Amino acid sequence: MAPGNRSWGAVLLLAAMLPAACGSCGADGGPLEPFDALYASGVEAYYGGDFAGAARCLEQALRSRRELRAERLRCRRRCRGQVRLAALGAGPAGELPFFGALLRRAGCLRSCEEPRLGAASRHRAAEEVRSDFQRRVPYSYLQRAYIQLNKLEEAANAAHTFFMANPEHMEIQQDIENYKTTAGKVSLIDLEAKPHMEDYSAGVRHYDKEEYGLAITFLERALEGYYAEDEDCQIMCEGPQRFEEHEYLEYKAGLYEAIADHYMQVLACKHDCIRELATRSGRISPIENFLPLHYDYLQFAYYRVGDYVKALECARSYLLFHPDDEDVLENAAYYEGLLEGTVDPATIKPRKEAKALLHRHKLESHLLRVAAVGLGFTYTEPNYWKRYGARQDEHSVPSSISSEPEDGPRLSLTKKPTPKPDRELKEGGPLLYSDVKFVYNSQQLNGTQRVLLDNVISEEQCRELHRVASGIMLAGDGYRGKTSPHTPNERFEGATVLKALKYGYEGRVPLKSARLFYDISEKARRIVESYFMLNSTLYFSYTHLVCRTALSGQQERRNDLSHPIHADNCLLDPEANECWKEPPAYTFRDYSALLYMNADFEGGEFIFTEMDAKTVTASIKPKCGRMVSFSSGGENPHGVKAVTKGQRCAVALWFTLDPLYRELERIQADEVIAMLDQEHVGRSEMNINPKDEL
Numbered sequence: 001m002a003p004g005n006r007s008w009g010a011v012l013l014l015a016a017m018l019p020a021a022c023g024s025c026g027a028d029g030g031p032l033e034p035f036d037a038l039y040a041s042g043v044e045a046y047y048g049g050d051f052a053g054a055a056r057c058l059e060q061a062l063r064s065r066r067e068l069r070a071e072r073l074r075c076r077r078r079c080r081g082q083v084r085l086a087a088l089g090a091g092p093a094g095e096l097p098f099f100g101a102l103l104r105r106a107g108c109l110r111s112c113e114e115p116r117l118g119a120a121s122r123h124r125a126a127e128e129v130r131s132d133f134q135r136r137v138p139y140s141y142l143q144r145a146y147i148q149l150n151k152l153e154e155a156a157n158a159a160h161t162f163f164m165a166n167p168e169h170m171e172i173q174q175d176i177e178n179y180k181t182t183a184g185k186v187s188l189i190d191l192e193a194k195p196h197m198e199d200y201s202a203g204v205r206h207y208d209k210e211e212y213g214l215a216i217t218f219l220e221r222a223l224e225g226y227y228a229e230d231e232d233c234q235i236m237c238e239g240p241q242r243f244e245e246h247e248y249l250e251y252k253a254g255l256y257e258a259i260a261d262h263y264m265q266v267l268a269c270k271h272d273c274i275r276e277l278a279t280r281s282g283r284i285s286p287i288e289n290f291l292p293l294h295y296d297y298l299q300f301a302y303y304r305v306g307d308y309v310k311a312l313e314c315a316r317s318y319l320l321f322h323p324d325d326e327d328v329l330e331n332a333a334y335y336e337g338l339l340e341g342t343v344d345p346a347t348i349k350p351r352k353e354a355k356a357l358l359h360r361h362k363l364e365s366h367l368l369r370v371a372a373v374g375l376g377f378t379y380t381e382p383n384y385w386k387r388y389g390a391r392q393d394e395h396s397v398p399s400s401i402s403s404e405p406e407d408g409p410r411l412s413l414t415k416k417p418t419p420k421p422d423r424e425l426k427e428g429g430p431l432l433y434s435d436v437k438f439v440y441n442s443q444q445l446n447g448t449q450r451v452l453l454d455n456v457i458s459e460e461q462c463r464e465l466h467r468v469a470s471g472i473m474l475a476g477d478g479y480r481g482k483t484s485p486h487t488p489n490e491r492f493e494g495a496t497v498l499k500a501l502k503y504g505y506e507g508r509v510p511l512k513s514a515r516l517f518y519d520i521s522e523k524a525r526r527i528v529e530s531y532f533m534l535n536s537t538l539y540f541s542y543t544h545l546v547c548r549t550a551l552s553g554q555q556e557r558r559n560d561l562s563h564p565i566h567a568d569n570c571l572l573d574p575e576a577n578e579c580w581k582e583p584p585a586y587t588f589r590d591y592s593a594l595l596y597m598n599a600d601f602e603g604g605e606f607i608f609t610e611m612d613a614k615t616v617t618a619s620i621k622p623k624c625g626r627m628v629s630f631s632s633g634g635e636n637p638h639g640v641k642a643v644t645k646g647q648r649c650a651v652a653l654w655f656t657l658d659p660l661y662r663e664l665e666r667i668q669a670d671e672v673i674a675m676l677d678q679e680h681v682g683r684s685e686m687n688i689n690p691k692d693e694l
Helices: 009-017 035-047 051-082 096-117 127-134 137-148 152-165 170-182 195-208 212-236 255-271 273-277 290-304 308-321 326-339 352-374 399-403 459-472 497-505 511-531 664-677
Strands: 437-440 450-454 490-495 539-550 561-566 571-573 578-580 591-596 601-603 606-609 616-620 627-631 638-641 643-656
Touching: 035 051, 035 127, 035 137, 051 096, 051 137, 051 212, 127 137, 137 152, 152 170, 195 212, 195 290, 212 273, 212 290, 212 352, 255 273, 255 352, 273 290, 290 308, 290 326, 290 352, 308 326, 308 352, 459 497, 459 511, 459 539, 459 643, 497 511, 497 664, 511 539, 511 591, 511 627, 511 643, 511 664, 539 601, 539 664, 638 643
Parallel strands: none
Antiparallel strands: 437 450, 450 627, 490 539, 539 643, 561 638, 571 578, 591 627, 591 643, 601 643, 606 616, 606 638
16 A cells, blocks of 8 residues: 555544654653554654655564564463463362462563563554554555665565555556666565465475475475464464453453453454464465365375375374365375385374364364353354365476376375356347447456446436435445445445435435436346346345545555455455455355446546456446446456546446345335335325425
8 A cells, every 4th residue: 555545544643642753763762662653653754754764663663563562472471381370179269279370470461561561551553553554554655765765675675565465456566566677686575474374385386396305394394383373373362352242341241251251252363373374464365274285295295205104194184184085095095005014104193283283273163162152152163174175275286296106195186176157157138228338248358257338327317316326325334334445545435225215205315316226226137137148037135326535635646446356256365366255255146237327537447357466357437327247256356446536436236146145125125116106105105295206
């Protein structure tokens, strides 16, 4: 995100409260300076033109955040070792030893942390600031500051670090290419890289080159790093938790309820460390089957270097996670045969750390399920080790495997076959309405199941729809009230069909305008159903009238998107070139459409991309009556370029072929329309003034 993206309302407020001069980063010595205050000083210095001060403060902010985590880890480890939690005893006072140990550990933590960190309240950063650091926004500021200081290599590394977590920002990639040209050979170091993830990737690269010795070195180091990171993740989960359903000051739970509420938050965090450690920065989905993959690669690599004991050990470690994997079961049996007469295969066990992690994970899962039943704690257990048959996440299987004898070992990771569509894909059906104009089909839009149409609604209908939009839209509608859910540089507003009809019924907007919203969405549905030649009914999944408004003063040098690249029914993972059809994605959506209402704004082009979320395959400029429609899966990643001036409005429609996922509000809207169409419904009953129909 470029410096023009001020996604940091809390940072602005904090900067205004700072007594320090522009570019000042706090005094040396004393407790660790809070990273949010340093960040605010860096941002303030940047916009004040003090680029040296900005770079200094931003570097210190990043360092402070790392040191904060390191100090908390150190103290929590130390106090774990010094104060063991006692077991509960019998009798009325049996719980006192346990709570006594709990109090001593809490005291230990405070006395350990305060000399270096100061009061705990100093480091409670606002959610907006934490989000900025998670998305690596400080590196975007650093990049621009380094450019002004003519530190091109540092700027290139900052840009690369930011880009690794924000692959949808196409402009930052262009910046990196420019650095390669102007700065010569640059190393492009990811300054926030996870070592265990880097080692895993290096190990797989060596494996693909059949450099099995090097592959083993890096994969073993990746495992060592993984288990160390897992321990750190577990410890960090013991920090403060947020309770979305409770206002802390008004929370009146009893002792055990309060402890249970907090502990379930901690336990869920710990249980999810497996997903956290398997997810690359900036990605939504983890690398599928990540931890077991290490053992699967290793079992085959050890076989190839002739270490059959290690090969069997790793195969049995993998089978802890997938005891029914036929390929690895066969491999294990094969390795046992190779060891006959030299080593007793029964003495070769799965690795202890894998067994211990899996045992702990199962206990955590059991406790979370118990809490879900007994305490009303909402929890759904993810499949952390999910794999699709013999699917390999991201790397091709070395060709040498196919030359192995039939009775030899096999790697269980073969390429996932391209999924077959659950229906025959067609397009080119009739558009049903004589005024609708065909513009481009899938081939002309460089994709699959895409169409661009014009004149779906008239200029007068666009104006009327815009008028009703101004009277019914709410900021953040559809996104839990978040006024800028996709980018902090635009205000997002929306409204549903049912809300429009409700306002029309109450006389707050003209009823005919509210009815127009309903009618044109039905027109769009019929066109999509007909053009794509669907042999079953297409139902509404969600209908939303949306406007995006560029916020003044926040458009200079923007390089983010109005809506990041995504797919509508799966979680796009550009790094793995995959789209995971799993929650929280709306997996039931089958087709999407966007019907535009205006063109009097700057930017806001709709774009299709490849699955890398970078390569644009088609760009569409909105205008009144233009509609783009497409299938909702990973074959159609798309997004919206920044709206840099004015307001961009459209009717967004998502459809499903499954009647179980019909939009409830649409069903209610159908009932309202049916009621309005009845001859016996009088004006007085509808509470509609005659002027509303003018």
